[in-house]
Amino acid sequence: MHKKEVKPGIYSVGVVDWNLRSFHGYPIHKGTTYNAYLIVDDKIALIDTVKANFAEELLDRISAIIDPSKIDYVISNHVEMDHSGSIPAIMNVAKNAELITSAPNGLRGLIAHYGADFPYREVKAGDSISLGKRTLTFIGTPMLHWPDNMLTYCPEEKILFSNDAFGQHHTSNFIFDDEIDLPTALYDAQGYYANILFPFGSQAKKALSAVGGLDFEIIAPSHGILWRSHIKDIIAKYQQWAGGEMDDTALVIYDTMWKSTEKIARRIVEGFAKRGTRAIMYDLSVSELSDIMTEVLTARYLAIGSPTLDNTITPRVGALLTYMKGLSPKGKKGFAFGSYGWGGQSVDILNKELTDIGVEVILDPVKIKYIPTKEQLEEIENKVAAIE
Numbered sequence: 001m002h003k004k005e006v007k008p009g010i011y012s013v014g015v016v017d018w019n020l021r022s023f024h025g026y027p028i029h030k031g032t033t034y035n036a037y038l039i040v041d042d043k044i045a046l047i048d049t050v051k052a053n054f055a056e057e058l059l060d061r062i063s064a065i066i067d068p069s070k071i072d073y074v075i076s077n078h079v080e081m082d083h084s085g086s087i088p089a090i091m092n093v094a095k096n097a098e099l100i101t102s103a104p105n106g107l108r109g110l111i112a113h114y115g116a117d118f119p120y121r122e123v124k125a126g127d128s129i130s131l132g133k134r135t136l137t138f139i140g141t142p143m144l145h146w147p148d149n150m151l152t153y154c155p156e157e158k159i160l161f162s163n164d165a166f167g168q169h170h171t172s173n174f175i176f177d178d179e180i181d182l183p184t185a186l187y188d189a190q191g192y193y194a195n196i197l198f199p200f201g202s203q204a205k206k207a208l209s210a211v212g213g214l215d216f217e218i219i220a221p222s223h224g225i226l227w228r229s230h231i232k233d234i235i236a237k238y239q240q241w242a243g244g245e246m247d248d249t250a251l252v253i254y255d256t257m258w259k260s261t262e263k264i265a266r267r268i269v270e271g272f273a274k275r276g277t278r279a280i281m282y283d284l285s286v287s288e289l290s291d292i293m294t295e296v297l298t299a300r301y302l303a304i305g306s307p308t309l310d311n312t313i314t315p316r317v318g319a320l321l322t323y324m325k326g327l328s329p330k331g332k333k334g335f336a337f338g339s340y341g342w343g344g345q346s347v348d349i350l351n352k353e354l355t356d357i358g359v360e361v362i363l364d365p366v367k368i369k370y371i372p373t374k375e376q377l378e379e380i381e382n383k384v385a386a387i388e
């Protein structure tokens with residue numbers, strides 16, 4: 001088994017889940033990784049585990065380095081099962097290991113998942129354990145992305161084991177940011193942030209300030225590649241995302257029945273072009289909500305369209321709004337559009353939904369009966385171009 005060395009005596013022993021296409025219920029394209037880290041010192045520590053169905057591979061990877069029964073500490077930075085699922089398998093082999101988790105939520109969560117029988121040790125923010133030559137210090141990062149989350153910091157090695165924070169669904173048989181394409185990795189990190197951490201901007205800001213004073217040269221998350229050459233880039237991105245910074249991009253997202261709503265969408269895109277605003281169009285019948293949310297994170301404008309179907313919006317637009325509401329984007333501007341045959345309720349419903357989500361409505365709803373005429377399309381384009 002190939003040993004993935006992070007630094008001498010520190011190994012990445014997690015697994016690549018190449019074929020995963022649904023992560024916590026949202027679609028991903030390239031699989032993900034569940035990273036776990038083994039530190040071999042006077043004492044041996046395992047930081048996080050992997051999803052339960054990969055326990056055997058985790059044990060194989062550890063066995064290629066040391067006898068897993070010799071593990072002294074299993075550190076659970078996060079209860080969610082992509083990281084804790086193999087704790088029972090590890091603890092079954094590492095009979096003398098203590099299971100270290102955050103107080104009180106980590107302990108509560110692990111007991112709820114795996115029972116109270118393991119030799120747990122609760123730690124609070126600022127607590128440390130010594131492995132011999134190295135120390136591990138724990139930093140609370142609640143809601144990144146569950147209440148129990150913590151980071152583990154090794155000052156002697158200048159490594160921050162960051163769990164979900166700074167992660168990405170980036171699959172590779174390499175482990176470092178300088179061994180892969182940087183823009184792809186940063187975009188994968190954006191996708192991860194948008195679909196997992198979007199609602200927790202204020203907690204992300206707190207985490208950034210908590211780690212801001214630390215001296216680290218590697219960020220080792222629990223998903224994707226490790227950051228060592230581009231730490232400034234990923235920190236800058238997190239500051240941007242957590243701070244709600246947006247760029248002058250518009251997303252024109254729609255469902256369509258007989259292409260009338262699509263015709264409107266295309267002219268809205270033209271209107272944004274005339275205004276000098278980059279626009280991206282998404283037909284919901286061929287687009288993944290997770291990809292759209294990756295762009296929603298940084299886009300300033302949202303134009304959302306639906307034809308009227310059975311007196312309301314279409315189910316696909318309903319799903320978009322439900323997903324978006326949960327991730328609670330802030331500070332967006334937008335408007336509703338769509339075509340109808342007789343009732344015409346969809347655009348007004350959409351307009352209200354946008355307001356409920358917190359989108360500032362900047363244009364009256366665009367509502368067209370049956371098929372938009374050339375004159376109507378021209379007018380729509382010009383109205384969008386004139387948005388202030």
Ligand code: FEO
Pocket residue numbers: 078080081082083144145146164222223
């Ligand atoms: Fe990767 Fe919140 O678990």
